[in-house]
Amino acid sequence: MEKGDLYEFLKIDTTSAKGKGEEGAKFLVDYMTDHGIEARLIRHKAVNPYVVGELNVGAERTLLVYNHYDVQPVEPLDKWNTDPFNPTEKEGKIYARGVADDKGSLIARLQSIFELKKEGKLKVNLKFIYEGVEEIGSPNIEDFLEDYKDQLRSDYVLWEGAGRGPDNSPEIVLGVKGLLYVEVRDKTPKDLHSMYAPIVRNPAWELVNFLNSLRSDGKVNLKGFYDRVRWLTEEEARLMKGVKQEMESSLSQSVPENFMRKLVEEPTCNIAGLYAGYIGEGSKTVIPSYAFAKIDFRLVPDQDPEEVLKSLLSVIPQQFEVKVWGKVKPYRTSLKSEIASALISSARRTYNVDPSVLPNSPGTGPMEAFARILNNNQIADGVGVDNSSSNIHSFNEWIHVEDYLLAQRWMRELLLELGNMP
Ligand SMILES: [Zn+2]
Incomplete structure (x- = not known):
């Protein structure tokens, strides 16, 4: 027509x-x-x-x-x-x-x-x-x-x-996929000389340690995170077509053999942004008073962003401020x-x-x-x-x-x- x-x-x-x-x-x-x-x-x-x-x-x-x-x-x-x-x-x-x-x-x-x-x-x-x-x-x-x-x-x-x-x-x-988008912040009253490191908190370390605890070997450590995942059936997995070369050229990096299945089936925990302390030229020996990260979780059926958030909140250190930017099922x-x-x-x-x-x-x-x-x-x-x-x-x-x-x-x-x- x-x-x-x-x-x-x-x-x-x-x-x-x-x-x-x-x-x-x-x-x-x-x-x-x-x-x-x-x-x-x-x-x-x-x-x-x-x-x-x-x-x-x-x-x-x-x-x-x-x-x-x-x-x-x-x-x-x-x-x-x-x-x-x-x-x-x-x-x-x-x-x-x-x-x-x-x-x-x-x-x-x-x-x-x-x-x-x-x-x-x-x-x-x-x-x-x-x-x-x-x-x-x-x-x-x-x-x-x-x-x-x-x-x-x-x-x-x-x-x-x-x-x-x-x-x-x-x-x-x-x-x-669904989404849970969260921002976490850690603060102390002021920047300090790094000689005080043995005796005071460092928000940058606290944040990094927390982020590190969220994942190991590519798997998310939150309690119950995988309980509701509806894994693909063999038939579902067979009907997906992907071209490895095409994917690699569009991403400009190599991807695993089973990339299609992973893309579709795996829920993720991604650090979308990370900031702390001095990032200018040269050196500054400082204990930053402030650190923050933005984290997005891509969720798969039938995960519930509300439940994932609950589980996340239960492991976020008490002193962190948390802001939720988005929840999509x-x-x-x-x-x-x-x-x-x-x-x-x-x-x-x-x-x-x-x-x-x-x-x-x-x-x-x-x-x-x-x-x-x-x-x-x-x-x-x-x-x-x-x-x-x-x-x-x-x-x-x-x-x-x-x-x-x-x-x-x-x-x-x-x-x-x-x-x-x-
Ligand atoms: Zn569009």
């Missing part, structure tokens, strides 16, 4: 970090309305409005399509070979800000829906939620879901659009679910290869909030236009024209598949 509509959409600057997006939201409402989908703007607590829509064909089941219309800032502009808001097609590729993340998938999916609707072949009801603040961390998404849960109720949720993985096969992602849809099997078979039919299926992404997102608030346990990602070198969030963002067409085809096959569920 026409790429012209996509290009119109890509021309609109929807950089949420700069407060832009309203025009993009209005474009979507008009675009959907013009094709017979009920759609409207909802101004909620976020900077940019949500777009919600519905297409009821009287089917038994309903698919909720989630995408976001906002994009990341384009800076540094001089690194772009083309104007980021003037989509440019060159040698089978389309360059523009947002073409891969997430406007391309959004429009490709809609166009398939329009087509099937016209042909009278749509056998699954559709609902839509388009967010305009995803790129600034989806603030208030839980409040929004709470306030509009009746309108968003559905049997399945299709997440924003995983495209092709590193080996070029289509990627399906059935969940996300992990989430995973079953490989045996209808949405997973429909995504897998529709991907196979579209691309003529087995897809790569990740039980959860190594990254984090608000899937669990969707599952909990909308009472839905079939949430999965796929049907995207991007590939692993699409320069998402960076300059010269691009996709293959062919992948745009294939995503439309995949959406079509998925909808037909869901319409045929017994």
Whole structure:
């Protein structure tokens, strides 16, 4: 179908970090309305409005399509070979800000829906939620879901659009990791001459000793930390495809043989930032009065950030100050679910290869909030236009024209598949 509509959409600057997006939201409402989908703007607590829509064909089941219309800032502009808001097609590729993340998938999916609707072949009801603040961390998404849960109720949720993985096969992602982000600080009243070391506290040592106690041999030492981990089944592990060389070149360092499994399955305790004492030029013999660290835990299903925090607090030295910056629960849809099997078979039919299926992404997102608030346990990602070198969030963002067409085809096959569920 026409790429012209996509290009119109890509021309609109929807950089949420700069407060832009309203025009993009209005474009979507008009675009959907013009094709017979009920759609409207909802101004909620976020900077940019949500777009919600519905297409009821009287089917038994309903698919909720989630995408976001906002994009990341384009800076540094001089690194772009083309104007980021003037989509440019060159040698089978389309360059523009947002073409891969997430406007391309959004429009490709809609166009398939329009087509099937016209042909009278749509056998699954559709609902839509388009967010305009995803790129600034989806603030208030839980409040929004709470306030509009009746309108968003559905049997399945299709997440924003995983495209092709590193080996070029289509990627399906059935969940996300969770997160616990904590800051710890240790203080004494003032910096002291280091000759006092035998008789006074040193916050730097206290912090380092504490951090060191958190892990040994790559395993996290917190009590009960692994109790709830839902380890992968052999089948789940087999369906993931990763390319070691590709991973090593993108990280600029070597990775273990079983890197995919570790990425998906292992919860982590990471030191994200660490500061203490004198870090200027030359030497200063001082006992610093202050030390702090930022620590993030990536959690896997079914770990609970609340429980991990409790366990962490029980070992944090009394004198430390603690600040919790974030808590997100992990989430995973079953490989045996209808949405997973429909995504897998529709991907196979579209691309003529087995897809790569990740039980959860190594990254984090608000899937669990969707599952909990909308009472839905079939949430999965796929049907995207991007590939692993699409320069998402960076300059010269691009996709293959062919992948745009294939995503439309995949959406079509998925909808037909869901319409045929017994
Ligand atoms: Zn993004």
